[in-house]
Amino acid sequence: GEDVEQSLFLSVREGDSSVINCTYTDSSSTYLYWYKQEPGAGLQLLTYIFSNMDMKQDQRLTVLLNKKDKHLSLRIADTQTGDSAIYFCAESIGGYSTLTFGKGTMLLVSP
Amino acid sequence: NAGVTQTPKFRVLKTGQSMTLLCAQDMNHEYMYWYRQDPGMGLRLIHYSVGEGTTAKGEVPDGYNVSRLKKQNFLLGLESAAPSQTSVYFCASSETGRGNTGELFFGEGSRLTVL
Numbered sequence: 001g002e003d004v005e006q007s008l009f010l011s012v013r014e015g016d017s018s019v020i021n022c023t024y025t026d027s028s029s030t031y032l033y034w035y036k037q038e039p040g041a042g043l044q045l046l047t048y049i050f051s052n053m054d055m056k057q058d059q060r061l062t063v064l065l066n067k068k069d070k071h072l073s074l075r076i077a078d079t080q081t082g083d084s085a086i087y088f089c090a091e092s093i094g095g096y097s098t099l100t101f102g103k104g105t106m107l108l109v110s111p
Numbered sequence: 112n113a114g115v116t117q118t119p120k121f122r123v124l125k126t127g128q129s130m131t132l133l134c135a136q137d138m139n140h141e142y143m144y145w146y147r148q149d150p151g152m153g154l155r156l157i158h159y160s161v162g163e164g165t166t167a168k169g170e171v172p173d174g175y176n177v178s179r180l181k182k183q184n185f186l187l188g189l190e191s192a193a194p195s196q197t198s199v200y201f202c203a204s205s206e207t208g209r210g211n212t213g214e215l216f217f218g219e220g221s222r223l224t225v226l
Contacts, residue, residue, distance in 0.1 A: 008151075031213055042115075042201055042217030043154075088153065092213045098144070098169065099215060103153035 004102035006089050011108045018076040020105045022089030025070060029091040032065060033099065034074045037086040046087070047074070076107075084109045113137050117202050117218035124192045124225045132187040132221050134202030142205045143185035144169075144215065145177060147198040154201065160185055161207075192225045199223075 003025045012018045024032070029051055035043040049056045049063045049072075056063045062075040076083055089102040115136045124130055134143065144159040146169075156169030160179040174196060176188045185204075189196060199222050203215040 033214070035215075040220075042219045043203075043215070044217070045214045048212055048214065098156055098159060099213065101146075101154040103151065 004089055004091055004100050006087075006102035006105045008103065009106050009108070011110065012079050014079060014081055014109055014111050016079055018079045018083070018107055018109075020074045020076075020087050020089075020107065022072040022074075022102055023070055024072065024089070024091050024100075026091060026100075027067070027070065031092045032063075032072050033088075033090040033092070034061075034063065034072075035088040035090060035101075037088065037104070039085075043088060079107075079109050081109045081111060083107060115202055115204055115216050115218040117200075117221045119221060120219065121222050122224070124189075124223065126193060126225060128192050129188070129190050130192065130223075131189075132200055132202075132223075134185045134187070134204075134218060135183055136185075136202075136204040136216070137183065138204060138206070138216065139182070140204035140216070141182075141207045143179065144203045144205075145175070145185065145187045146201045146203065147171065148201060148220070149198050157187065157200075189223075192223075194225045197223060197225045 086104040158177040163182040
């Protein structure tokens with residue numbers, strides 16, 4: 001079955017690094033994604049990683065994938081107050097017809 | 112480009128009333144989806160469509176119906192609204208085929224309250 005788990009809340013100070021963790025259960029996941037939701041808005045894709053990769057870096061974002069442990073993480077370097085949002089981990093399987101989302105991690109960045 | 116547009120953005124219904132949420136996308140995407148978002152529950156898939164004229168059930172389809180008569184539109188209907196359907200509803204669309212990442216493009220959401 002498909003299940004994606006995330007911690008619900010993370011609080012950091014501005015300038016620190018943030019690490020948001022996610023575990024998934026389906027080993028046949030093709031892509032894994034991180035989406036960001038700002039207050040009152042829809043979700044926007046932040047970054048993604050293909051299942052045959054271990055790491056992906058995109059400016060302040062680093063995604064690490066441990067397929068053995070079915071663990072995905074998102075590291076945000078030099079976290080800013082504008083990074084405060086809900087971050088969703090999601091996985092797709094096979095033909096990408098549906099994504100399964102975690103419950104979301106609320107990141108609060110304080111000055 | 113407008114992307115994914117949902118109407119209405121807000122609606123209040125009484126128990127037993129019916130309504131339709133409209134989703135329109137201008138990206139020529141094949142796949143369209145309806146999710147609901149509830150506190151502590153994340154996003155749950157209600158119904159989806161893999162092309163014009165097709166629909167399929169998601170994780171929480173009961174109490175909802177959908178139609179995809181035109182490729183660009185995906186309608187979500189509530190025939191007899193219940194308080195448990197109070198939620199924020201999100202429509203999304205995606206491209207298909209080799210080389211695509213399966214990224215979903217979301218609308219801004221429709222907040223529905225059922226009294």
